[in-house]
Amino acid sequence: MYSVIDLRFQDRPEIIAAYVVPGPAGVALVETGPGSTVAQLEAGLAQLGLRWRDITDVLVTHIHLDHAGAVGHVARASRARVYVHPVGAPHLLDPSRLLASARRLYGEQMEALWGEFLSVPGDRLHVVEDGETIPAAGRRFRAVETPGHARHHHAYLLDGLCFTGDIAGARLPRQRHIRLPTPPPDIDLPAWHASLKRLHDLRPDALLLTHYGPVTSEPRRHLEAVGERLQAVAEFVYRRWQAGESVEAMIAAYSDWVAEQAKAEGADADAVARYEVVVP
Secondary structure (H helix, E strand, O other), rough: OEEEOOOOOOHHOOOOEEEEEEEEEEEEEEOOOOOOHHHHHHHHHHOOOOOOEEEEEEOOOOOHHHHHOOOHHHHHHHOEEEEEOOOOOHHHHHHHHHHHHHHHHHHHHHHHHHHOOOOOOOHEEEEEEOOOOOOOHHHOEEEEEOOOOOOOOOOEOOOEEEEOOOOOEOOOOOOOOOOOOOOOOOOHHEEEEHHHHHHHHOOOEEEEEEEEEEOOOOOOHHHHHHHHHHHHHHHHHHHHHHOOHHEEEEEHHHHHHHHHHHHHHHOOHHHHHHHHHEEE
């Protein structure tokens, strides 16, 4: 029903996934990864016997660069339809504000990390509302609005599969540890918890994480664990903030804390380092 392309972000395996879903009316791509991994995406498609022209539809869960940075390139190369949350759509037409915000975070690392972000042609862009059915590749995807990580976030349901973007956290294959992507400026704890409950109540058969791969064993328990980790992260930061700890000290303490959590849950040194690439 679907294939996973490992985009080998920063030349590391199993960091960012793109999902290829064939159907009776074409081929859908869920997530494109960043502009810096376009060549790897093209190579992954070729291994599946596909070319750009075969992609008919692209669904992005949200517009952060690691999920949608290559969407303009894919739309131009394939002429595919692009489906996106209404808050994210203007930034795909004109990414200047999005890129300016990202540069504040990444500075001189922007190009090496994310590559080029091309705008999506207006005639390719389709705004998707909550609950809408998307006829991508002749299949019936359902958009589920899931804010918390970002205001412009959708998960997508297809026959029991749930493409989760970042709302279900990051968990590397063969690992138990869950890492939460919490970049500024849109983190909303109550909304994130509500989104997790909404997905939990939909009873998906599998979660397809962008970071990284399928969760097929107890997907609802995974969603519960994300909520527990989210609460623990909030409490960790809150206590130090209230105590007047400096940002620099909090970052150092948090980095040590999440690394120790990963180790306690069985991650070796390589896995700990890869988690830091997924969610620095």
